[in-house]
Amino acid sequence: MIFAKAAPYRIRLMLVDDHPLVRDGLRARLGAVEQIDVVGEAGSGEQTLQMAEQLLPDLMLVDIGMKDMNGICLTELLLARLPSIRVLILSMYDNAEYVISAMHAGAKGYVLKDAGSHEIIAAINAVAAGGTFYSAAVADVLLAQPFPEYSLTEREREVLILLAKGLSNKAIAQQLEISVRTVETHRLSIRRKLGIDSAAGLVKYALEQRWLN
Known part of the structure; x- marks a missing residue:
């Protein structure tokens, strides 16, 4: 599901995955897209943190299952150091946790690795433009746990x-x-009524209520 306006004209993208073949495939496909500039790639969490501070990409496409640091911890560290960077998860895991x-x-x-390249490109455009993007299967996972x-x-x-759309x-x-x-x-009123105080919770609730298209 996509919630965003048109993406910026150029998107500085960094790839993060510990499998070189995956990075090669992503770089070849995404590098051919006119508005996307693949400015760097990394195969570990530590390498990512070092390169991100040097390259300052607009968006990071991050795998979850890496050997030295999972993508969730890496996302927290990246945003603590560089809060303006936006992170899009590309993963083979579709469970709610x-x-x-x-x-x-x-x-x-959050996009699944078995998605087509058109969906990954749409996700990059949406997130780079300041919105959010969740594969349909991911949205179904969230909806399976109703508030x-x-x-x-x-x-x-x-x-x-x-x-829920990511606006400030x-x-x-x-x-x-x-x-x-x-x-x-x-x-504050929403938090008191629903007991929700996170972007994840707000998106899940809005999806369950069918308020997001």
Whole structure:
């Protein structure tokens, strides 16, 4: 599922996978896409952290199953050091634990390795543009763990949907023509009503309610 506007004209992409053949295939396919520049690749967590600080890519395409450091821990470390970078997980694992953990870590999307190249490219465009992207199978995993029903106001529902799409408080305030403080108040109310205080939880709830297309 895709929630985003058009991607920036050029996307500086870094590939992270501990299998050289996988990186070769991704570099060959993605490097042929006009708006994508593959600026670097790494085969381990430590190498990724060093290179990311030098290259400052817009987006990292990160595998979960690496030998020295899993992609979820790597995502947390990357975003702690370089919060402006956006992370898209590309993984063979589709279980709920991995998906939700990746979202908690700050990843903005999760695509399965058996997806077609068109889906991976769509995910890169969506995440680079400031949105989120989850493969249909991943969305199904999230929907399989429904939240209980609670009553939100119409404005709270609007705010929740925009939060689930990855918008900041300031962006939501501008779109809804309300103050940032009002957005923060709505977020607090949503958290109190639903017991949800993470991007992963908000996306899962919005998907379950069929509020995201």
